[in-house]
Amino acid sequence: MPGVMSSTSATAVCEDPSTRRWRLDLAYDGSEFSGWAIQPGFRTVQGEVERWLTQLLPVEHRIPVVCAGRTDAGVHARGQVVHFDLPMDLATDGGADLFRRLTHVLPQDIVVSHLGPAGPGFHARFSALWRRYTYRISDGTVGFDPLLRHTVTRVTDRLDLAVMNEAAVDILLGFQDFGAFCKRKAGGTSIRTLLELQGRRTEAGILEFTVRADAFCHSMVRSLVGALVAVGSGRRNRTWLAEVTRAAARDSTVRVMPPGGLTLEEVRYPEADQLGARALETRTVRELAR
């Protein structure tokens, strides 16, 4: 297992004793952000959070934050989780003052809901057991509500929800290579465990798809939903979906749905005494799969 012993893994698992790790939970409206990841010259969630943390604390260098799910431009979050490390002598009140000040300075489209010391071995990305996203669609069976246009994608076809749910269970769920639904990344794996993919129609007629997996590769949720929309509208059939999935190679016939309908709802972590073990396990699997 060469990956486990690499310097990258060792650094993150063995914590620096002069710092304390913090967990911050936040929600944001992604409409006016160029995504999570910091990019010079663009307004990003990571950029805003790091800038304000650094400004509020007596530190010399920018405080880097690590998130559970790096959302794309226009994608929202209700349950994003991040961690960062602070010198032991900062935030000695358990983070209450920093939390209050963050609440006041952050822009209206970012809301923090929790700040506290992280459990031992906690890593926002690698300790996670699973991520849950929702993708919301207004299809041709209902009138489009302009008040929802930032968080719901409009599709003109009428979608057959039963057909979509059946195809999801029969073809997409489980442990497999999701290469057909991922933007290829050099040296990365697209093997994931898709734990849940199911749609329901809300009272207002909106289709709400819950998509849950141990982890997602880039554009995976939006591509999975795009493939199901093709089947639900009757433009494609189950055979097409099964073949595309089996081929496990990025397929241009799979539509990547627009970002506005997507929201990261929840990231689940194990009990406190399992945080470090889970992080080590995730890293080991990722390294082995390369």
Add this chain to the structure above:
Amino acid sequence: MPGVMSSTSATAVCEDPSTRRWRLDLAYDGSEFSGWAIQPGFRTVQGEVERWLTQLLPVEHRIPVVCAGRTDAGVHARGQVVHFDLPMDLATDGGADLFRRLTHVLPQDIVVSHLGPAGPGFHARFSALWRRYTYRISDGTVGFDPLLRHTVTRVTDRLDLAVMNEAAVDILLGFQDFGAFCKRKAGGTSIRTLLELQGRRTEAGILEFTVRADAFCHSMVRSLVGALVAVGSGRRNRTWLAEVTRAAARDSTVRVMPPGGLTLEEVRYPEADQLGARALETRTVRELAR
């Protein structure tokens, strides 16, 4: 009944035989509009609708539209209803083509849901039996969801819903002078029938107040909810609410809630054979009350 015979009333009740009246139903996100009513130099809903109607049809003058409820800047609508008159030789296909073209040209924050010939005697404003609004609040009992910030008002106090609902039923409902909750208008009356004012907490913890009346005067819904919020937070008591209401004069201690939480949800009209009679009745009452 001098009002009934005035030239204004007579013009609207007796329709011009060379034109046909149309009913258009629409929804809009009010966030980026300076309200419904046209104002030179400002982006308004009426301005957009009239501009596009006029541009799509072979007419020489701007087509004026009349709405059921003139919403303020930042107020939304899911069920706004308007009427306008077109020469008989236009839209002879029942409006299908005009509807389709309107759908395509209108900006993303206005969505039309119906267009058709209006029933005899129909007047979007005067034929209405009642208007239903909702006012949405996120109070201190739940974390604020930034995805809802355009349509839900954030209040930091924790609100006692039972106390608010009781006060509404005991003090506010019914036929009375709502002068305490209206911006005074010269020559206008503030006597209205408040048919429903009740809050519920949604699954997500949002307080949703339904406010229904035969008609509303300016800022009435937002002032009624503002007064109830004062009572629900414990900052004011029922005696204060009863006294303010009884005084029936605009009271600066009543907070007008921000516009973003307010949505015009529905306008109800009588059966087709009662549209003209209802318009006449409304006008008569308004004139007599002056």
